[in-house]
Amino acid sequence: MDFSFSSDQQLLRNAARSFLDEHMTPATARTLWEDPRGESEAIWKEMAQLGWLGLSLPEAHGGSGLGMVETAIVLEELGRTACPAAYWPTMLAATAIAEAGSDAQRHRWLPAVASGEVRASVALLDAELDWHPGATATRAERTSDGYALTGAKRYVPWAHVANVLLVPARAPEGLTMFLVEAAAPGLTLSSAPVMDPGMRWVDVTLDRVRVSADAVVGREGAAEASMLALIRRGAVGAAAEMLGAARRCLDMAVAYAKVREQFGQPIGSFQAIRHTCADMYLDVENSHSAVYYAAWALDARADDHEVAASVAKSYVGDAARRVCGEAIQVHGGIGFTWEYDLHVYFKRAKALEVMYGDGDFHRELVLRAVS
Amino acid sequence: MDLTYAPEDRAFREQCRAWLEANVPRHDLMTLDERRAWHRKLYEAGYVGMLWPKEYGGWGATPMQQAIVQDEMARAGAPPAINGLGIGFIGPTIIVHGTEWQKRRYLQKMLTAEEIWCQLYSEPNAGSDLASLRTRAEDQGDHFVVNGQKIWTSSGPIADWGILLARTDPGVPKHKGISCLLLHMRQPGVEVRPLKQITGHSLFSEVFMTNARAEKRDLLGKPGQGWEIAQTTLGYERGANSLGRVTRYAISFTQLVRAAKDLRRGGRPLLQDPVVRAKMGKLYAELEVQRYAALRVLSALDKGEAPGPFSSVTKLSYTEFEKRFYETALEILGPYGELMSATADYEEVDTSSGEPGTWATAFLWSRAGTIYSGSSEIQKNIIGERVLGLPKEVRADRLRA
Numbered sequence: 001m002d003f004s005f006s007s008d009q010q011l012l013r014n015a016a017r018s019f020l021d022e023h024m025t026p027a028t029a030r031t032l033w034e035d036p037r038g039e040s041e042a043i044w045k046e047m048a049q050l051g052w053l054g055l056s057l058p059e060a061h062g063g064s065g066l067g068m069v070e071t072a073i074v075l076e077e078l079g080r081t082a083c084p085a086a087y088w089p090t091m092l093a094a095t096a097i098a099e100a101g102s103d104a105q106r107h108r109w110l111p112a113v114a115s116g117e118v119r120a121s122v123a124l125l126d127a128e129l130d131w132h133p134g135a136t137a138t139r140a141e142r143t144s145d146g147y148a149l150t151g152a153k154r155y156v157p158w159a160h161v162a163n164v165l166l167v168p169a170r171a172p173e174g175l176t177m178f179l180v181e182a183a184a185p186g187l188t189l190s191s192a193p194v195m196d197p198g199m200r201w202v203d204v205t206l207d208r209v210r211v212s213a214d215a216v217v218g219r220e221g222a223a224e225a226s227m228l229a230l231i232r233r234g235a236v237g238a239a240a241e242m243l244g245a246a247r248r249c250l251d252m253a254v255a256y257a258k259v260r261e262q263f264g265q266p267i268g269s270f271q272a273i274r275h276t277c278a279d280m281y282l283d284v285e286n287s288h289s290a291v292y293y294a295a296w297a298l299d300a301r302a303d304d305h306e307v308a309a310s311v312a313k314s315y316v317g318d319a320a321r322r323v324c325g326e327a328i329q330v331h332g333g334i335g336f337t338w339e340y341d342l343h344v345y346f347k348r349a350k351a352l353e354v355m356y357g358d359g360d361f362h363r364e365l366v367l368r369a370v371s
Numbered sequence: 372m373d374l375t376y377a378p379e380d381r382a383f384r385e386q387c388r389a390w391l392e393a394n395v396p397r398h399d400l401m402t403l404d405e406r407r408a409w410h411r412k413l414y415e416a417g418y419v420g421m422l423w424p425k426e427y428g429g430w431g432a433t434p435m436q437q438a439i440v441q442d443e444m445a446r447a448g449a450p451p452a453i454n455g456l457g458i459g460f461i462g463p464t465i466i467v468h469g470t471e472w473q474k475r476r477y478l479q480k481m482l483t484a485e486e487i488w489c490q491l492y493s494e495p496n497a498g499s500d501l502a503s504l505r506t507r508a509e510d511q512g513d514h515f516v517v518n519g520q521k522i523w524t525s526s527g528p529i530a531d532w533g534i535l536l537a538r539t540d541p542g543v544p545k546h547k548g549i550s551c552l553l554l555h556m557r558q559p560g561v562e563v564r565p566l567k568q569i570t571g572h573s574l575f576s577e578v579f580m581t582n583a584r585a586e587k588r589d590l591l592g593k594p595g596q597g598w599e600i601a602q603t604t605l606g607y608e609r610g611a612n613s614l615g616r617v618t619r620y621a622i623s624f625t626q627l628v629r630a631a632k633d634l635r636r637g638g639r640p641l642l643q644d645p646v647v648r649a650k651m652g653k654l655y656a657e658l659e660v661q662r663y664a665a666l667r668v669l670s671a672l673d674k675g676e677a678p679g680p681f682s683s684v685t686k687l688s689y690t691e692f693e694k695r696f697y698e699t700a701l702e703i704l705g706p707y708g709e710l711m712s713a714t715a716d717y718e719e720v721d722t723s724s725g726e727p728g729t730w731a732t733a734f735l736w737s738r739a740g741t742i743y744s745g746s747s748e749i750q751k752n753i754i755g756e757r758v759l760g761l762p763k764e765v766r767a768d769r770l771r772a
């Protein structure tokens with residue numbers, strides 16, 4: 001039993017941290033907020049170079065064949081810089097293709113993802129905003145050579161830069177996953193501006209979007225379990241990213257508490273502030289345990305990997321919101337300004353808290369598994 | 372990172388489980404003699420004193436094996452070993468600071484629970500600020516004469532020996548003038564008065580020392596080294612038992628599920644009430660996080676890493692969790708959570724003291740963990756200062772010193 005990172009994992013973490021500290025400074029992130037695409041082609045290409053885009057993809061398709069632990073390490077660092085990028089949705093879609101896709105789909109998409117040529121996303125939420133796969137209302141009707149998809153997918157992260165979307169829809173056979181290319185006629189995108197300026201959510205409307213039969217990922221009518229598995233994986237990744245945001249806020253709060261003086265002494269010498277920092281630290285360290293346990297369990301297919309994913313998402317969602325919020329409190333007025341960077345991480349954590357199943361959703365899954 | 376148990380740890384678990392199945396007493400242990408006999412059996416099986424070196428009667432086992440035993444004991448509902456303070460903290464302190472004579476004299480009998488030990492640290496006016504203690508020990512050449520009062524002494528009423536902190540030099544700053552002595556409890560100068568706890572039991576006590584005698588050979592370490600030694604003791608006290616504790620919570624949770632299926636409100640089982648479900652889902656998620664954190668600490672201990680001030684994080688985490696756990700459980704259980712004796716079996720749970728009780732006793736016990744061994748506030752001070760490097764608070768005693 002070893003809960004610490006291997007030396008390779010440690011190297012990956014160090015490399016990710018130094019790359020992002022250099023290339024994803026708060027100033028860079030802020031420039032991207034103003035960018036119509038909201039992300040940087042150059043950084044994306046660098047991510048491919050660094051091997052992040054193929055990290056968990058099979059070696060046969062240009063990946064490194066590593067797992068969720070390594071992916072979580074990268075995601076934590078991305079969260080730590082609130083990096084605006086389509087990284088996680090792309091990886092999720094690619095993982096779904098790697099796990100359930102046909103040979104043709106794997107050949108078509110995986111090497112292109114790993115090399116940074118394409119981005120992807122997952123359209124998991126329908127109009128009712130219910131994360132249960134059963135709530136999927138988008139329909140897939142049979143056509144002569146495939147299906148026609150009609151429905152409204154909400155808040156699809158980074159859909160506007162994605163070349164392909166993974167779209168669950170209700171086919172005559174039952175819930176089915178489809179690959180829909182961005183250029184498909186009948187697909188309309190409109191952005192839904194959110195609190196986190198480094199995040200892009202897009203409403204995707206499908207009006208009789210025609211896909212061929214070989215756009216089906218996995219078996220027709222069998223997507224319920226795989227969609228839930230995708231949400232769980234998404235949840236673990238989001239938890240890792242929230243952890244990164246929270247750790248950044250903790251670091252900033254502690255550093256500030258050492259230098260800011262009031263009443264003739266550093267504010268960190270006041271117990272109210274020191275104890276707040278200690279509570280934040282506890283939240284962050286427990287979140288670390290939750291994220292990496294869940295990531296390991298997923299890789300190892302441990303008996304409790306499903307529960308662990310839901311535990312991580314619900315716990316870290318609450319913890320990260322608390323930590324990032326308290327960091328603002330520790331800073332006082334400066335923490336409430338647009339120019340100071342705290343709100344960037346606060347908002348990243350908050351945006352991810354509601355994605356891939358919110359706390360209530362996952363707590364219900366936890367209880368179902370154990371009662 | 373690899374959280375699978377090593378094959379030898381899995382084999383060890385099997386073996387331990389089989390032993391417990393064959394040996395756990397079928398009835399509650401009522402007397403101290405019965406508990407001693409059970410303790411002795413556990414010791415001979417190699418399940419007590421596991422981390423102690425073999426030369427002092429221990430088993431030289433790994434922290435992982437020790438955690439597995441605690442885990443399996445919780446699972447099997449086995450009565451705990453006794454002399455926990457002795458074996459967990461006092462013995463290891465003697466191993467580090469004691470003379471050869473002290474080790475030979477005390478350790479073996481401590482392990483077998485032939486002699487029970489208590490910890491004589493806290494005083495009425497020296498709790499968190501332990502270094503301000505006033506109990507005096509005067510050097511009389513071949514022995515010390517001890518006068519003063521201790522309080523909250525766990526196992527005081529049954530103890531044969533105590534590890535005592537007393538002031539031997541009132542003329543130096545408070546941390547420097549304290550020495551550590553091993554005090555025989557069964558002597559005329561030592562009077563133990565049980566104190567009744569909020570649970571109704573009397574597991575702790577007051578101890579009055581009036582011209583009590585401590586031999587010179589029972590001075591632990593050097594004169595004036597008491598404070599430093601106390602830090603070792605506390606170091607062992609924090610962050611020891613990990614998995615067993617979480618397993619006990621998990622077993623309680625299973626009881627809670629059973630209760631929520633059985634009890635009805637508004638014409639349906641509690642378990643179908645969405646408000647109850649939300650609370651229970653959250654509770655279990657938090658419980659699991661405690662387990663992951665325990666595994667993380669255990670994996671570090673197993674590699675020989677010292678927990679250091681991080682053990683404050685562990686202690687703060689599980690003691691605060693335990694309060695939330697029982698608070699929420701009692702909210703869900705309503706009147707059933709108030710009962711002090713069980714009628715249905717889901718009303719019976721293990722308390723954090725390891726003794727069986729009801730939800731109500733477990734709930735009451737959960738208030739103790741955030742006070743003893745350094746209160747939550749003290750742990751947060753430690754985390755703030757020693758882990759996060761925040762400036763020390765301005766304190767009157769530091770200004771004076």
Ligand SMILES: Cc1cc2nc3c(=O)[nH]c(=O)nc-3n(C[C@H](O)[C@H](O)[C@H](O)COP(=O)(O)OP(=O)(O)OC[C@H]3O[C@@H](n4cnc5c(N)ncnc54)[C@H](O)[C@@H]3O)c2cc1C
Pocket residue numbers: 271489490491492493495497498499500522523524525526575739742743744745746747748749752
């Ligand atoms: C069940 C139980 C068993 C015990 N067993 C033993 C035993 O066997 N041997 C033994 O020696 N002792 C034992 N104790 C005593 C325990 O160690 C003390 O109760 C503890 O150290 C707190 O001291 P106190 O009770 O004097 O409270 P105080 O120190 O007076 O604390 C009161 C409150 O003030 C807070 N406080 C104190 N100082 C600070 C500070 N610097 N910053 C912020 N807040 C502060 C505390 O956190 C607490 O909330 C036991 C206690 C309990 C409850």
